[in-house]
Amino acid sequence: MPSVNERFTATVRDVSTDGRGIIEHPQGQVFFAAGVWPGETGLFVITGFRQRFGFARLLELLEPSADRVVPGCPHHGIGATDCGGCPWQFMAYPAQLTAKEQRVHTAMTRLGVVEQVAPILAAEDIWHYRNRAQLKTDGKQIGYVAAGSNTLAPVNECPILTGKNRATMQALLATLPNPRFKPARKQQWTTLDIDEDVTADAIVPDRRRPFRQGNTAQNEKMKEWLASRIATLDPTRPVLELFAGSGNFTEVLAAAGFTQILAIDSAEDGVKALAARRLPGVEAWLCNLFAEDAYERVRQKNKGASILVLDPPRDGLKNAAHLLTRKHLFRDVFYISCDLATFARDLDIFLKNGFKVVEIQPLDQFPHTPHIELLAWLTR
Numbered sequence: 001m002p003s004v005n006e007r008f009t010a011t012v013r014d015v016s017t018d019g020r021g022i023i024e025h026p027q028g029q030v031f032f033a034a035g036v037w038p039g040e041t042g043l044f045v046i047t048g049f050r051q052r053f054g055f056a057r058l059l060e061l062l063e064p065s066a067d068r069v070v071p072g073c074p075h076h077g078i079g080a081t082d083c084g085g086c087p088w089q090f091m092a093y094p095a096q097l098t099a100k101e102q103r104v105h106t107a108m109t110r111l112g113v114v115e116q117v118a119p120i121l122a123a124e125d126i127w128h129y130r131n132r133a134q135l136k137t138d139g140k141q142i143g144y145v146a147a148g149s150n151t152l153a154p155v156n157e158c159p160i161l162t163g164k165n166r167a168t169m170q171a172l173l174a175t176l177p178n179p180r181f182k183p184a185r186k187q188q189w190t191t192l193d194i195d196e197d198v199t200a201d202a203i204v205p206d207r208r209r210p211f212r213q214g215n216t217a218q219n220e221k222m223k224e225w226l227a228s229r230i231a232t233l234d235p236t237r238p239v240l241e242l243f244a245g246s247g248n249f250t251e252v253l254a255a256a257g258f259t260q261i262l263a264i265d266s267a268e269d270g271v272k273a274l275a276a277r278r279l280p281g282v283e284a285w286l287c288n289l290f291a292e293d294a295y296e297r298v299r300q301k302n303k304g305a306s307i308l309v310l311d312p313p314r315d316g317l318k319n320a321a322h323l324l325t326r327k328h329l330f331r332d333v334f335y336i337s338c339d340l341a342t343f344a345r346d347l348d349i350f351l352k353n354g355f356k357v358v359e360i361q362p363l364d365q366f367p368h369t370p371h372i373e374l375l376a377w378l379t380r
Helices: 093-111 163-173 216-230 250-255 268-277 294-301 340-352
Strands: 007-011 021-024 030-033 041-050 053-063 132-137 142-145 152-154 190-195 239-242 261-265 282-286 307-310 332-337 356-363 373-379
Touching: 007 021, 007 053, 030 041, 093 340, 093 356, 132 163, 142 163, 163 190, 216 250, 216 332, 216 356, 216 373, 239 250, 250 261, 250 282, 261 268, 261 294, 268 282, 332 340, 340 356, 340 373
Parallel strands: 030 053, 239 261, 239 307, 261 282, 307 332
Antiparallel strands: 007 041, 021 030, 041 053, 132 142, 132 190, 142 152, 332 373, 356 373
């Protein structure tokens, strides 16, 4: 049996959902290793095991991919003090896109809907796109979490942040050491949430900023996609929107002329922000969409909606079957997803409840990461 610290040579056969390479020990056991790409061959050392799988570290790259590039960030890497935020920076962008498309195709083939998958929408700027971030600090250093660990990896630059956010980071670094950032007892670090609406001196440690899509340019593409699809529908039809937040997609529905929009979210600050916008035809409603009785309450509040729009967090639409009872009237569903696995799980439930896929549009929200955004139109 393979053992810790054992060395072996292997060729990477695929990448996992978190971006690590999948390799196989000569005895057949599967291992995960960061910093490698399908087709590459390397010398690896075993670092640990978890149930049926193991973990390994690249010691030497023997046969590199032709798509390898020099990472654009000095903090990129797979070591204990390297930032783990952009694990695919060592690969050319077209190769990243191909890998993401292949993952979507594999998942949708299992469901029999791969023909409805459109080509991925690439990002026009693969740097300087991130409009929000959560930094970590111990009061002496500021950074992100090192790959595969709970260790703080200090940084002094982050090239994926927008110009304003990079300036905010530099302003925060200039305050170090900062006793105000010292972690509370039993905390490893303090979090500092930044976005383009806050300055360094206004940041409140350990307080989350309101949610927003992390890539402004790609978010505009998502809104354009939704706007063009709903433009074909009758705006007098009632709409139910779940996980509406402060109205990122609600404003698209309102601008299209829909007059009966019930927009629901679990976060009170988001619902308050949405209500304050006074979008025409919109009723903002606070409901814990993760509660056991959530969809029963939604059904009681929502009467007659035939269009469903949803943009859930990574957990997806938990208990989706509870929403699709015999009494539901949904004929068009627009599902925006940030997690391929939960999207596939939920899509399977929709398909089993009589829905068909019109289109699935992958989009690259976060270049240099394995993250995939998906926009789907289902009809019944």
